[in-house]
Amino acid sequence: MSEDATENTDAEGRSARDRLGAEKERAVAGFDKGIVDILSWVLDTETRARIFVYLRQHPWSTSEEVADGTGLYPSTVREALAELAGEDVVDRRKRQSEGAGNNPYEYTAIxxxxxxxxxxxxxxxxxxxxxxxxxxxxxxxxxxxxxxxxxxxxxxxxxxx
Structure with a gap:
């Protein structure tokens, strides 16, 4: 192993790149949690806040995609999306697809x-x-x-x- 390689690893054997990546993930998670806390006050619940943040990051997502992305139960997401759409906090439209079948709603946050x-x-x-x-x-x-x-x-x- 070269001298440069040993200087860039910590006691756990992680490289500088790995440590920076871990710090970035921790910072982003902390930022997201802070945003969700503020939005929880504005939107009444943490569930609605998490959905809002997800839709700002992933506009025009279906309720299934939101559930997968947030880790919330699909039924909880559908109910919250219906409320948020009724309050004009999210916009919704039918997803257009080429084939026959169900075209689900897709949502984006204002x-x-x-x-x-x-x-x-x-x-x-x-x-x-x-x-x-x-x-x-x-x-x-x-x-x-x-x-x-x-x-x-x-x-x-x-x-x-």
Missing amino acids: PPSDLVGGVVGRVQDELNTVFNLDAHLGNGDGTETDAEPVNIEVEDGEDSA
């Missing part, structure tokens, strides 16, 4: 900026309800208005550049 826009509207409405709580309860000094003092605006990163 852009994250569109997802954020919907969330911002819900958060803004809830904050305004809390802000105007006394008026809704009939408490206070009578100076409350039905004005909505909380206004959240989201700009696309491309617009500000």
Whole structure:
């Protein structure tokens, strides 16, 4: 074995390339977990978040492909996809195929900026309800208005550049 080869291996016999590959996988897994955690709050469940991330990485996938790619049960994926499609978080279309037979639906997730826009509207409405709580309860000094003092605006990163 050459001197260079021994310098590039660790105590477990892994090469520098193997160690870098393992570190990359660990970093990606940590990144994906962080994204899923944030999206779980936005989309209500980790299942829906994992599906959203998968569809951003693999647009126009069938429910079977999503189940295989996420490790979720097919029935869970089908139910979540139906809900997400109903909420306009994913788009769906029939997959076109040459032969006769079943053409399954394929799904893609909306852009994250569109997802954020919907969330911002819900958060803004809830904050305004809390802000105007006394008026809704009939408490206070009578100076409350039905004005909505909380206004959240989201700009696309491309617009500000």
